[in-house]
Amino acid sequence: MPKYVYDFAEGNKDLKDLLGGKGANLAEMTNLGLPVPPGFTITTEACRAYLLSGTQPEGLEAEITTHLAALEAKMGKRLGQSDDPLLVSVRSGAKHSMPGMMETVLNIGLNDQSVRGLAAQSGSERFAFDSYRRLIQMYGKTVLGIDGEHFAHVLDEAKRAKDTTNDLDLDAEDLRKLVETFKEVIVEHAGRPFPQEPREQMDLAIRAVFESWNTDRAVIYRRQERIPTDLGTAVNVCSMVFGNLGMDSGTGVAFTRDSASGAQGIYGDYLQNAQGEDVVAGIRNTMQLGDLEKIDEKSYHQLLQIMQTLEEHYRDLCDIEFTIERGKLWMLQTRVGKRTAAAAFRIALQLTDQGLITMDEAVSRVSGAQLAHLMFPRFDDSVGRAHGAQRIAVGIAASPGAAVGKVVFDSYTAVKWSRSGESVILVRRETNPDDLNGMIAAAGILTSRGGKTSHAAVVARGMGKTCVCGVEAIDVDTKKRILRASSHGKAIEIHEGDVISIDGTSGEVFLGEVPVVASPVVRYFEGDEDALQDELVAAVDRVMRHADGTRRMSVRANADTPEDAARARRFGAQGIGLCRTEHMFLGERRVLVERLILADTDAEREGALAELLPLQRDDFTGILEAMDGLPVTIRLLDPPLHEFLPDITELSVRVAVAEARGEPRENDLRLLQAVHQMHEQNPMLGLRGVRLGVVIPGLFQMQSRAILEAAAARINAGGVPRVEIMVPLVANVQEFETVKLDIIQVARDVRAETGVHLEFLIGTMIELPRAALTADQIAEPAEFFSFGTNDLTQTTWGFSRDDVEGAFFSAYLEKGIFGISPFESIDVDGVGELIRIAVEKGRSRRPSLKLGVCGEHGGDPDSVHFFEKVGLDYVSCSPFRVPIARLEAGRSVVPD
Numbered sequence: 001m002p003k004y005v006y007d008f009a010e011g012n013k014d015l016k017d018l019l020g021g022k023g024a025n026l027a028e029m030t031n032l033g034l035p036v037p038p039g040f041t042i043t044t045e046a047c048r049a050y051l052l053s054g055t056q057p058e059g060l061e062a063e064i065t066t067h068l069a070a071l072e073a074k075m076g077k078r079l080g081q082s083d084d085p086l087l088v089s090v091r092s093g094a095k096h097s098m099p100g101m102m103e104t105v106l107n108i109g110l111n112d113q114s115v116r117g118l119a120a121q122s123g124s125e126r127f128a129f130d131s132y133r134r135l136i137q138m139y140g141k142t143v144l145g146i147d148g149e150h151f152a153h154v155l156d157e158a159k160r161a162k163d164t165t166n167d168l169d170l171d172a173e174d175l176r177k178l179v180e181t182f183k184e185v186i187v188e189h190a191g192r193p194f195p196q197e198p199r200e201q202m203d204l205a206i207r208a209v210f211e212s213w214n215t216d217r218a219v220i221y222r223r224q225e226r227i228p229t230d231l232g233t234a235v236n237v238c239s240m241v242f243g244n245l246g247m248d249s250g251t252g253v254a255f256t257r258d259s260a261s262g263a264q265g266i267y268g269d270y271l272q273n274a275q276g277e278d279v280v281a282g283i284r285n286t287m288q289l290g291d292l293e294k295i296d297e298k299s300y301h302q303l304l305q306i307m308q309t310l311e312e313h314y315r316d317l318c319d320i321e322f323t324i325e326r327g328k329l330w331m332l333q334t335r336v337g338k339r340t341a342a343a344a345f346r347i348a349l350q351l352t353d354q355g356l357i358t359m360d361e362a363v364s365r366v367s368g369a370q371l372a373h374l375m376f377p378r379f380d381d382s383v384g385r386a387h388g389a390q391r392i393a394v395g396i397a398a399s400p401g402a403a404v405g406k407v408v409f410d411s412y413t414a415v416k417w418s419r420s421g422e423s424v425i426l427v428r429r430e431t432n433p434d435d436l437n438g439m440i441a442a443a444g445i446l447t448s449r450g451g452k453t454s455h456a457a458v459v460a461r462g463m464g465k466t467c468v469c470g471v472e473a474i475d476v477d478t479k480k481r482i483l484r485a486s487s488h489g490k491a492i493e494i495h496e497g498d499v500i501s502i503d504g505t506s507g508e509v510f511l512g513e514v515p516v517v518a519s520p521v522v523r524y525f526e527g528d529e530d531a532l533q534d535e536l537v538a539a540v541d542r543v544m545r546h547a548d549g550t551r552r553m554s555v556r557a558n559a560d561t562p563e564d565a566a567r568a569r570r571f572g573a574q575g576i577g578l579c580r581t582e583h584m585f586l587g588e589r590r591v592l593v594e595r596l597i598l599a600d601t602d603a604e605r606e607g608a609l610a611e612l613l614p615l616q617r618d619d620f621t622g623i624l625e626a627m628d629g630l631p632v633t634i635r636l637l638d639p640p641l642h643e644f645l646p647d648i649t650e651l652s653v654r655v656a657v658a659e660a661r662g663e664p665r666e667n668d669l670r671l672l673q674a675v676h677q678m679h680e681q682n683p684m685l686g687l688r689g690v691r692l693g694v695v696i697p698g699l700f701q702m703q704s705r706a707i708l709e710a711a712a713a714r715i716n717a718g719g720v721p722r723v724e725i726m727v728p729l730v731a732n733v734q735e736f737e738t739v740k741l742d743i744i745q746v747a748r749d750v751r752a753e754t755g756v757h758l759e760f761l762i763g764t765m766i767e768l769p770r771a772a773l774t775a776d777q778i779a780e781p782a783e784f785f786s787f788g789t790n791d792l793t794q795t796t797w798g799f800s801r802d803d804v805e806g807a808f809f810s811a812y813l814e815k816g817i818f819g820i821s822p823f824e825s826i827d828v829d830g831v832g833e834l835i836r837i838a839v840e841k842g843r844s845r846r847p848s849l850k851l852g853v854c855g856e857h858g859g860d861p862d863s864v865h866f867f868e869k870v871g872l873d874y875v876s877c878s879p880f881r882v883p884i885a886r887l888e889a890g891r892s893v894v895p896d
């Protein structure tokens with residue numbers, strides 16, 4: 001039979017799975033010789049067994065009896081003993097902290113007799129009856145499931161009768177009466193009296209804590225925090241100590257360092273003559289911990305000593321709850337404390353410098369998510385949010401950072417105004433791919449619809465752009481160009497050109513300008529040496545150096561322009577993992593693409609391609625120059641060609657209007673015909689990727705020629721271009737081979753024409769399940785694979801991202817079908833398995849096969865760890881996420 005109950009002295013901090021966080025740390029403190037009130041912990045295993053069967057597992061009751069007897073012997077009094085009662089608290093404590101989600105009952109052991117014993121022992125009748133009414137109240141709510149309102153109502157009545165709002169004005173007699181009324185509330189709502197038997201009180205409280213694991217709020221919290229549902233909670237039964245016995249008693253919280261800045265010092269709050277819940281409830285103002293020295297010097301110095309012991313022992317920031325009972329200090333809880341992103345970096349380095357942890361550990365104690373947080377510009381808190389600005393709504397914090405700008409309602413205006421130097425916020429009901437240019441031009445994006453995986457949110461995060469989405473309280477009228485909201489109950493209208501500020505970290509929207517400061521961490525990544533003066537930046541620098549020195553995978557960037565390539569390089573990119581070429585066919589070049597599509601003869605088509613060639617060559621030359629000496633993977637055209645043609649409705653209207661006027665335009669008519677012909681039901685699965693290379697004569701050849709001529713030009717200019725030509729959306733080896741032959745022929749020609757010896761690689765994206773499953777065949781002709789996890793996720797799940805994110809992802813996330821969107825973090829079991837198979841098969845045929853990933857997952861922390869595990873050579877992500885990927889690639893190889 002398993003052991004279900006552990007005395008505090010029997011456990012330790014590494015037993016969190018079994019004893020929960022609180023129990024494990026109480027045990028650790030007990031064994032460190034710190035003053036912990038004696039008690040015992042009932043394991044999570046007992047909870048799991050109870051939740052499965054609905055009854056206490058066999059043997060648990062007897063074990064509790066044994067441990068209770070030992071506790072009573074140690075304390076020299078019995079639970080609920082009428083003349084001098086032992087009282088206990090029954091507290092939940094799961095492996096992962098779930099603040100306020102589960103139950104606690106204090107003062108167990110009080111009944112109609114022992115309350116008098118407690119009064120005599122404490123010398124305070126008021127204290128005894130206050131403790132008793134708290135027990136009945138908590139018990140009624142937690143164990144008997146009575147709505148807390150009923151008790152609160154009675155308590156309010158009692159205070160009103162005394163003409164006060166303060167609990168402390170109720171005297172012993174008032175509280176005695178309150179106890180009687182509370183007991184009546186119990187009988188009325190639970191149909192049974194409050195149990196007078198102390199052991200029954202305790203047993204039922206333990207069960208209630210077990211059951212609180214499955215309350216709605218706990219279930220929802222776990223879903224949000226991605227805490228597994230089947231862990232269960234431990235239960236801590238701890239002898240009570242009282243901070244509410246007078247002014248020589250009190251309760252407080254303390255941190256060994258400032259959890260906001262990381263600075264060492266005395267941080268915390270203390271409240272005299274109070275129990276723990278009074279501090280949390282904020283009923284009275286607390287005093288700063290430092291002032292405790294004046295009230296109780298002995299306890300204060302003992303507390304400081306203990307804080308030092310704990311920090312050196314845990315080798316990390318600890319937070320602590322303590323109580324002083326008539327001048328005696330007791331430790332009620334400790335744990336490694338939560339902290340801000342900035343504090344995490346500072347503390348990790350401070351502890352390293354103190355010799356408490358190694359640099360490997362320092363790297364493992366910070367995260368890419370924290371680094372991302374530090375990289376966004378933010379509102380200047382020193383000035384204050386309210387600085388001339390008025391908060392008008394709160395939405396979903398979709399992509400962190402702070403942005404201030406003039407409201408614009410469409411992409412065109414966003415681009416136009418930003419070109420003339422304005423900072424703009426693009427406000428839309430929701431965004432779609434047509435808004436991309438506007439999103440790029442805007443300082444921030446605000447939508448009234450859509451969640452964390454909406455188009456706006458995903459794209460903004462990828463671009464490192466501030467975004468607040470799903471602000472349901474605003475109405476976006478793009479026709480009238482008005483944003484309607486309300487402030488302080490008054491309806492307001494915001495017009496195009498009005499200034500708003502959005503906070504992508506909190507989801508807040510302000511009317512007016514809130515001042516913004518640039519992140520010093522970004523200044524440092526941009527190469528600003530002065531930024532290193534800042535302690536935080538210096539800490540980031542040291543962590544990054546260590547991560548870079550440790551990681552096995554390299555990190556590249558997805559970049560399509562020389563500017564992006566240069567920025568990525570400054571941010572530490574070791575090459576380009578994906579240079580998309582589709583944007584090179586937009587703008588003024590669209591007409592050339594139209595001519596290519598409409599060409600009736602080889603000569604016409606070749607003419608269009610010949611005009612595109614030098615333009616493309618210049619594009620590539622700039623990028624190769626920015627990434628000189630580093631590998632640059634250039635992807636041949638991927639999207640369906642009709643994406644470059646005018647919108648069908650727009651064109652139809654144009655043609656109809658022209659015809660009505662009797663001035664038909666030949667070109668538009670032909671275009672419309674082409675658009676109809678090329679219409680696809682499912683463009684994502686249509687004529688795109690390698691299929692274009694097979695079907696459209698000369699297209700991939702023109703692109704390959706532009707790439708290789710650019711490389712030759714770079715060599716002639718003394719550069720070192722390292723070109724990798726990548727074929728998208730390959731499903732089978734023959735497709736790839738067909739295109740590869742064409743590229744090789746082009747390379748021969750370019751060599752002959754330029755006289756330059758060119759070395760380059762030809763490889764493919766793996767973004768279709770069939771490609772992954774036949775990776776051994778494809779690896780024969782392909783020199784590298786780059787996993788296109790965006791498409792691989794779409795095709796593995798059988799859904800199109802643009803369609804499903806708005807349609808049902810929020811329901812899936814809400815119902816817990818997805819913990820996180822598979823477009824954000826790699827779906828290890830499905831998509832991940834295909835990657836694993838492709839890696840294995842590919843390398844089995846070609847051991848030197850170069851493997852990388854260029855889908856958005858390349859910059860996602862959890863996904864980076866997965867890519868390390870399956871042995872990829874590099875990850876590639878947007879320039880802004882390069883530092884995050886560098887850090888996570890380092891963290892993925894340091895021991896936990």
Ligand code: PEP
Pocket residue numbers: 578580638767787788789790791792854855856
């Ligand atoms: C991918 O599919 O993962 C990829 C990088 O290609 P795109 O996002 O351009 O389809």
Ligand code: MG
Pocket residue numbers: 767788790791
């Ligand atoms: Mg793709």
